[in-house]
Amino acid sequence: MLTLKQIRQCLDAMAEMFPDAHCELNHRNPFDLVIAVALSAQCTDALVNRVTADLFKKYQTPQDYLAVSLEELQQDIRSIGLYRNKAKNIQKLCRILIDEYGGEVPTDRDELTNLPGVGRKTANVVVSVAFGVPSIAVDTHVERVSKRLGICRWKDSVLEVEKTLMRKVPKDEWSVTHHRLIFFGRYHCKAQSPQCHVCPLLDLCREGKKRMKGKEKKTDVTD
Numbered sequence: 001m002l003t004l005k006q007i008r009q010c011l012d013a014m015a016e017m018f019p020d021a022h023c024e025l026n027h028r029n030p031f032d033l034v035i036a037v038a039l040s041a042q043c044t045d046a047l048v049n050r051v052t053a054d055l056f057k058k059y060q061t062p063q064d065y066l067a068v069s070l071e072e073l074q075q076d077i078r079s080i081g082l083y084r085n086k087a088k089n090i091q092k093l094c095r096i097l098i099d100e101y102g103g104e105v106p107t108d109r110d111e112l113t114n115l116p117g118v119g120r121k122t123a124n125v126v127v128s129v130a131f132g133v134p135s136i137a138v139d140t141h142v143e144r145v146s147k148r149l150g151i152c153r154w155k156d157s158v159l160e161v162e163k164t165l166m167r168k169v170p171k172d173e174w175s176v177t178h179h180r181l182i183f184f185g186r187y188h189c190k191a192q193s194p195q196c197h198v199c200p201l202l203d204l205c206r207e208g209k210k211r212m213k214g215k216e217k218k219t220d221v222t223d
Contacts, residue, residue, distance in 0.1 A: 141185025
């Protein structure tokens with residue numbers, strides 16, 4: 001496991017690599033963001049943005065999503081994985097927003113997680129990006145990078161990863177660290193082809209060292 005000093009080195013290196021890391025889901029307001037993040041489950045941000053480019057022109061309020069049939073909404077998001085279930089959840093959460101919150105997105109994370117299709121990760125993204133509340137949302141990139149580097153343990157659950165990062169990262173850096181970890185995992189420390197050979201964190205990364213040793217052995221055998 002990395003020490004706090006080593007974690008500081010990681011955070012500073014990521015800040016240099018991705019100084020402009022941000023939420024890449026296009027949205028105009030907190031409500032759009034809730035919809036976009038809900039659609040992004042098991043789906044890339046790029047695909048979600050392609051779909052919401054037209055979706056957000058047609059639907060601008062919770063009432064708009066309820067003014068059409070479920071089948072029509074499903075067709076509008078058909079290219080996104082799990083579109084049937086996501087369409088159902090969108091209409092359910094829109095009904096709740098209207099009936100219980102006056103059509104507004106709640107700012108409280110726990111209230112957000114009570115909305116259909118909104119899990120802890122989604123809620124953390126919304127409160128952080130839309131409302132400026134310090135949060136760390138753990139998606140696949142954040143989890144993978146945290147475990148590969150040794151900030152967290154391999155066996156840690158998603159919630160344990162979140163709590164560990166919250167303990168080891170200064171609170172005023174939670175939100176920006178979340179975005180930098182995502183960029184680092186999405187564009188550098190990729191799931192299938194991490195760029196270990198050019199990584200500034202190789203000396204600190206237990207996974208990277210193993211991978212590079214494995215490549216050296218294969219080279220030796222080939223030679």
